[in-house]
Amino acid sequence: MPLLEISKLTKHFGGLTALNDVSFSVDRGEIRGLIGPNGAGKSTMFKNIAGFYTPSAGDILLDGESIRGHAPHEIAGRGVVRTFQETTLFQELSVFQNALVGCHLRARTNIVSAVLGLDGARQRAARQKAAEVLEFMGLSERRDQLASELPLGSQRALAVAIALASSPRLLLMDEPFAGMNPEETRQMMDLTRKVNDSGVTVVLVEHDMKAVMGLCRQITVLNFGTLLTEGSPEEIRNDERVVRAYLGGGHRL
Amino acid sequence: MGANKLTHVAGTAALLIALVILPGHLKYHHQDFIIFLTINVLVVVSYRLMTLTGEWSLIHIVMMGVGAYTSALLSKNLGVSVWLSIPLAGVSAGAVAALLSFPLFRMTQFYFLIGSFAVGEAIRLAWVYFVYPFGGSSGINTIPSPELFTIDFMEPIPYFYLVLAVVTLCLLILHRIENSRIGLTLHAVHWKSPLAESVGVNAWKYRTLAFIIASIFVGVAGALKVHYLGNVTPHQFGVGTMVFVLIWVIVGGYNTFYGPILGAIVLSILDEAFRAFEAIRPAIYGVLLIAAIMFMPRGLESVPGWFRERLFRKTAE
Numbered sequence: 001m002p003l004l005e006i007s008k009l010t011k012h013f014g015g016l017t018a019l020n021d022v023s024f025s026v027d028r029g030e031i032r033g034l035i036g037p038n039g040a041g042k043s044t045m046f047k048n049i050a051g052f053y054t055p056s057a058g059d060i061l062l063d064g065e066s067i068r069g070h071a072p073h074e075i076a077g078r079g080v081v082r083t084f085q086e087t088t089l090f091q092e093l094s095v096f097q098n099a100l101v102g103c104h105l106r107a108r109t110n111i112v113s114a115v116l117g118l119d120g121a122r123q124r125a126a127r128q129k130a131a132e133v134l135e136f137m138g139l140s141e142r143r144d145q146l147a148s149e150l151p152l153g154s155q156r157a158l159a160v161a162i163a164l165a166s167s168p169r170l171l172l173m174d175e176p177f178a179g180m181n182p183e184e185t186r187q188m189m190d191l192t193r194k195v196n197d198s199g200v201t202v203v204l205v206e207h208d209m210k211a212v213m214g215l216c217r218q219i220t221v222l223n224f225g226t227l228l229t230e231g232s233p234e235e236i237r238n239d240e241r242v243v244r245a246y247l248g249g250g251h252r253l
Numbered sequence: 254m255g256a257n258k259l260t261h262v263a264g265t266a267a268l269l270i271a272l273v274i275l276p277g278h279l280k281y282h283h284q285d286f287i288i289f290l291t292i293n294v295l296v297v298v299s300y301r302l303m304t305l306t307g308e309w310s311l312i313h314i315v316m317m318g319v320g321a322y323t324s325a326l327l328s329k330n331l332g333v334s335v336w337l338s339i340p341l342a343g344v345s346a347g348a349v350a351a352l353l354s355f356p357l358f359r360m361t362q363f364y365f366l367i368g369s370f371a372v373g374e375a376i377r378l379a380w381v382y383f384v385y386p387f388g389g390s391s392g393i394n395t396i397p398s399p400e401l402f403t404i405d406f407m408e409p410i411p412y413f414y415l416v417l418a419v420v421t422l423c424l425l426i427l428h429r430i431e432n433s434r435i436g437l438t439l440h441a442v443h444w445k446s447p448l449a450e451s452v453g454v455n456a457w458k459y460r461t462l463a464f465i466i467a468s469i470f471v472g473v474a475g476a477l478k479v480h481y482l483g484n485v486t487p488h489q490f491g492v493g494t495m496v497f498v499l500i501w502v503i504v505g506g507y508n509t510f511y512g513p514i515l516g517a518i519v520l521s522i523l524d525e526a527f528r529a530f531e532a533i534r535p536a537i538y539g540v541l542l543i544a545a546i547m548f549m550p551r552g553l554e555s556v557p558g559w560f561r562e563r564l565f566r567k568t569a570e
Contacts, residue, residue: 050451052447072447072451073450076450083451090440090441102452104441104453119434162452
């Protein structure tokens with residue numbers, strides 16, 4: 001059974017159809033690339049999976065169970081966590097505190113325990129997990145810096161660290177390489193592989209074709225809200241329809 | 254960090270000792286003044302917990318009224334001991350807040366602010382129109398004082414110590430909440446709600462939680478007020494009073510725990526000091542406000558840091 005199964009997903013915004021009857025599935029342990037020209041519906045797809053939008057029709061199955069229409073925090077509770085397109089961090093908190101927020105699911109407490117300090121063991125476990133993910137993402141030395149003071153590459157790494165702190169099964173990365181220089185991109189690719197090797201299934205939306213081709217064995221292509229094709233990087237690169245979609249297809253050149 | 258914490262602890266201890274010694278040396282109406290001031294400190298600090306989630310409400314002072322009416326009715330009509338009716342005031346304000354959170358937290362930001370004002374006014378008008386049990390616009394009179402051995406809590410000094418003890422305990426609890434995991438989560442909900450939700454935070458639940466906790470503590474403050482005054486009317490909890498709370502919090506600064514406390518204390522003392530110039534008192538108050546906002550946009554709380562920086566630079570030179 002695939003980990004994630006998108007079944008005939010449709011999303012309307014008023015008269016606009018952002019996604020039309022899209023189906024695909026992602027196996028456990030994969031790094032899947034989700035590509036397509038601007039406006040193809042990639043981010044809309046992510047928002048539907050992560051619960052920020054409710055699909056107009058169709059279903060989203062995680063491990064065979066429907067998560068359609070659940071609230072974002074519930075879906076996070078089931079192990080599906082997204083990162084954001086713009087680098088989204090708690091700028092005014094330290095790197096460590098950022099990771100600590102990510103530990104919410106293991107650290108959440110009730111008001112009485114919080115006041116009386118009865119949740120010590122939980123909070124220690126959370127701090128340990130936060131330290132672990134920072135170590136994993138190579139941010140240990142920066143743990144007391146403010147998030148806003150980090151260079152771009154480290155900010156992105158921290159965004160992933162926050163997501164990892166919640167121990168996801170499926171990580172949805174929205175344009176993790178946007179605006180990065182080649183060196184930063186290379187480091188982020190290594191980190192993404194490392195995350196994947198640790199047992200997290202990854203789906204990434206990305207425009208940097210080199211990165212996508214380098215990371216993914218399977219790529220799903222969307223165009224105008226519909227599924228255009230799926231295949232290996234080799235197949236996608238040589239698929240005339242994909243090339244046409246990117247070069248402003250529809251019109252014959 | 255350590256030295257900073259030490260100065261905070263030392264400062265708090267000094268303030269507490271001063272407050273314990275002070276009242277015996279004051280005139281009668283100044284004793285009254287510090288009782289209400291101490292209660293108002295609890296009002297602003299509980300309000301700050303609410304603002305931690307980024308939502309500013311106009312219903313806070315009405316929740317104080319809910320506590321006040323609860324304690325008044327329980328102790329006067331049902332003969333419940335005041336020692337019990339004060340905590341029950343907090344419970345009932347918290348319960349009302351929990352109910353109201355269903356309609357109110359469908360809104361955020363500006364809409365929430367206006368919504369909270371509308372709901373608050375509706376509650377206040379209910380106190381005016383339902384003469385039984387709320388006593389209409391003249392409210393409830395001859396509310397009993399607490400009784401303990403032979404201590405006369407009608408007198409300001411014993412009552413002040415009672416208020417000081419309750420408010421100190423409440424502030425300790427609020428301070429712990431803010432510095433706990435829950436405080437961190439409230440902060441996360443405020444600044445990056447989608448990011449917090451994406452790692453499993455139920456933002457709605459935390460906004461509600463902050464509203465309920467703030468209401469519980471301001472409900473206790475309301476109860477403390479009525480058992481000293483001996484009466485409660487709907488007019489005590491109007492939006493005019495709420496504006497004062499907002500001014501104290503904004504002028505004091507809301508980025509630190511002590512900011513709103515500073516605001517309430519400094520502005521109340523200034524207001525009291527200009528009592529002699531009754532006719533131009535509001536004007537003086539207004540000028541002070543404008544000056545505070547112009548010259549200290551981050552509030553009175555930024556003043557100690559400013560001095561520290563100056564001092565540090567001097568010694569560095």
